[in-house]
Amino acid sequence: MKILLINPPNCGRSIPEERYDIDSIRQIFRGEPLALEVLAGNLADHEVRIMDLKAEPNGMQQTLADFKPELVAFTAVTCEANTVLRLARELKDNCGAQVVVGGIHASSDPAFFNQAGVDYVVVGLGKGSFAELAAAIEAGNPTGAIPGIATTRPGGRLSFAPRRYGPLDLAEHAPPRYDLVAENRGSYILSSFNSRLGMVVSAFGCPHSCSFCCIGSLTAGHYLTHSIEAVIRDIRLLGDIPVIRLVDANTFGNTGHARLLAEAIVAAGIRKHFIADVRSDTVVRHPSLMQQWKEAGLRSVVIGFEEITDGDLTFFNKENSVAVNDEAIAILHDLGITIVGDFIVSPDYDDARFDALENYVTRRAIDLPILTVLTPLPGTPLYAEMQERITIRDLDYYTLTNAVVPTRLGEKRFYQQYARLIKAFHANAKL
Ligand code: SF4
Numbered sequence: 111m112k113i114l115l116i117n118p119p120n121c122g123r124s125i126p127e128e129r130y131d132i133d134s135i136r137q138i139f140r141g142e143p144l145a146l147e148v149l150a151g152n153l154a155d156h157e158v159r160i161m162d163l164k165a166e167p168n169g170m171q172q173t174l175a176d177f178k179p180e181l182v183a184f185t186a187v188t189c190e191a192n193t194v195l196r197l198a199r200e201l202k203d204n205c206g207a208q209v210v211v212g213g214i215h216a217s218s219d220p221a222f223f224n225q226a227g228v229d230y231v232v233v234g235l236g237k238g239s240f241a242e243l244a245a246a247i248e249a250g251n252p253t254g255a256i257p258g259i260a261t262t263r264p265g266g267r268l269s270f271a272p273r274r275y276g277p278l279d280l281a282e283h284a285p286p287r288y289d290l291v292a293e294n295r296g297s298y299i300l301s302s303f304n305s306r307l308g309m310v311v312s313a314f315g316c317p318h319s320c321s322f323c324c325i326g327s328l329t330a331g332h333y334l335t336h337s338i339e340a341v342i343r344d345i346r347l348l349g350d351i352p353v354i355r356l357v358d359a360n361t362f363g364n365t366g367h368a369r370l371l372a373e374a375i376v377a378a379g380i381r382k383h384f385i386a387d388v389r390s391d392t393v394v395r396h397p398s399l400m401q402q403w404k405e406a407g408l409r410s411v412v413i414g415f416e417e418i419t420d421g422d423l424t425f426f427n428k429e430n431s432v433a434v435n436d437e438a439i440a441i442l443h444d445l446g447i448t449i450v451g452d453f454i455v456s457p458d459y460d461d462a463r464f465d466a467l468e469n470y471v472t473r474r475a476i477d478l479p480i481l482t483v484l485t486p487l488p489g490t491p492l493y494a495e496m497q498e499r500i501t502i503r504d505l506d507y508y509t510l511t512n513a514v515v516p517t518r519l520g521e522k523r524f525y526q527q528y529a530r531l532i533k534a535f536h537a538n539a540k541l
Contacts, residue, residue: 111156111248114179114207116170117143118197119163122189122509126525134529135511140164142291142298144309144357145185145213145236150287152241156248158290165294170197174205181244183232185213188324188487188508191222199227208247212236215505217327218489220260222505224268231260233270234328235314238279275329280314282340288347300353302478302539303383308348312341312371313358318389320414321427321491322454322484325359333360335367338374345380353383353409361386365396372399372406383409385450390415390438391430397441404445410477411442412450418470426454427491439474451476455528456484457513464527471535479535481528482510 126132143162150158161173182201186194198209211223212232220231230252232240239258246252252261258273273279288308291298300307313336315329345354362368375384384403388411393400400408415435417423423430442449453467471479485508486493486500502514517524 111181111244112177112179113153113156113158113181113183113244114173114177115143115146115150115158115160116182116184116197117146117160117162117164118184118186118190118194119167121193121506123504123506123512124509125507125512125521126529130522130525132525132529134533135525140297140299140301141307141355141357142288142294142309143185144286144311146183147286147288147290148237148311149183149212149240150290151284152237152281153244154284156244158287160287160290162291162294165291165297170201174201178205179207181210181247182207183210183212183240186211186215187213188215188218188505189510191215191505193506195223195225195227202227208252210240210243212240214324214328215488218324218487220270221268222488224260224262224264224266226264228262231262231268231270232258233260234258234273234330235275235279235334237281237284239273241281272330275315275332275334277334280334280336280340282337285340285344285347286311295351300355300385303353305353305383306351307353307355308351309355309357310341310344310348311357312336312361313363313367315363316360317363318360318429319427319491320416321425321495322487323359324487324490327489333363335364338367338370341371342374342378342380345375345382346378351382353385356384356386359387360389362388362392362396362399365392365399369399369402372402372408375406380407382407385410385412387412387414389413389430390435393438393441394434397445400441400445400447404447408447410448410450412452413438414452415476416452416454418453418467422456436474439476443475448477450478450480452480452482454484455481455531457515457517457524459524459527460518461523461527464531468531468534472538478539481532481535483513483528485510485512485514 184194208229210230216231217234220233223231242256257271260268260270315333316325317333384407486496499515
């Protein structure tokens with residue numbers, strides 16, 4: 111069967127840009143569509159292509175005309191959901207293929223895609239379930255109950271059997287099809303490193319449950335690690351690409367596995383720069399693990415510090431503290447590992463809180479601070495907590511750079527302060 115996997119274009123709307131002419135906040139994502147490459151790896155019985163509309167925004171019509179897919183699958187994060195729905199409807203009208211949607215938003219809020227234009231929704235990790243669906247469609251039996259796959263019933267209720275995610279869902283024998291995006295590889299760069307970038311996954315899910323985070327919906331709360339051999343294989347498949355982004359939400363969620371992986375990278379003679387996500391409490395509990403990874407090539411870590419008071423960290427169910435964050439920063443500075451620090455700016459911030467955040471970040475010399483605006487993503491505990499306050503429900507604005515609840519400061523002032531901090535932090539970034 112001919113299967114086309116589509117990565118949606120850069121999309122999303124910006125309140126600061128539309129209302130206040132502040133255009134410095136918009137973010138352009140230039141990474142490869144790894145989730146689709148992973149999916150494609152387990153579709154060996156089919157003819158598969160990937161259409162990356164972020165790299166080729168105008169490529170869809172030509173690809174549809176040339177390839178004539180029988181099954182089309184989209185992935186989408188929340189701010190891409192409306193765009194994907196529109197593209198799905200257009201595609202259904204034009205080429206009549208069966209249409210599937212998966213990814214973060216489909217996993218967090220599957221009912222959103224229970225609409226005309228979409229035939230199936232993949233809920234959670236799709237490497238195993240989507241392959242099962244493709245086989246069932248090809249065999250003319252697509253209605254069989256596949257756990258993790260919902261058949262849409264526009265106007266009705268979406269129902270599906272939940273999937274119990276386990277090692278079989280990783281289908282480790284099947285590496286990502288990096289070759290399917292070879293033509294676009296030159297555009298997959300990391301501007302702050304001024305370098306070509308390749309992505310590898312070593313683990314799925316996260317053992318924690320921060321209230322704003324939608325990662326848990328992908329694996330129903332499980333934390334699954336790839337075998338060391340599979341990770342080394344995938345790094346090698348990326349050839350001479352010098353920087354590897356381990357895209358796991360939490361690469362060090364199983365410290366024993368992380369130690370073995372670092373050992374294997376060194377033993378294999380792999381000499382690359384790695385970027386990976388780690389929690390600050392992991393750094394503090396296991397400084398020797400960070401040292402070991404530094405020797406294996408870990409150049410930067412991404413840490414979700416999120417907030418600057420213990421009360422706010424508790425509100426997010428972060429199970430962490432400012433003191434632990436500070437200790438982790440000191441350890442990483444000593445090791446010479448650069449820190450990309452994620453911070454969440456609340457719409458409740460006033461001028462004093464913006465100033466406090468600026469002081470906090472500056473004093474701790476965080477190499478690249480990333481500021482997002484607190485956004486209750488559908489399907490998260492934070493959404494349930496904040497939904498009464500939400501005034502903007504158009505998902506185009508759920509880019510994590512817009513306030514979807516009223517701001518405490520005047521709206522223009524809020525975005526001016528937000529843009530000011532981003533500009534100041536990026537001017538001093540040291541990656
Ligand atoms: S530790 Fe990170 S990945 Fe895990 S739930 Fe919290 S924010 Fe999400």
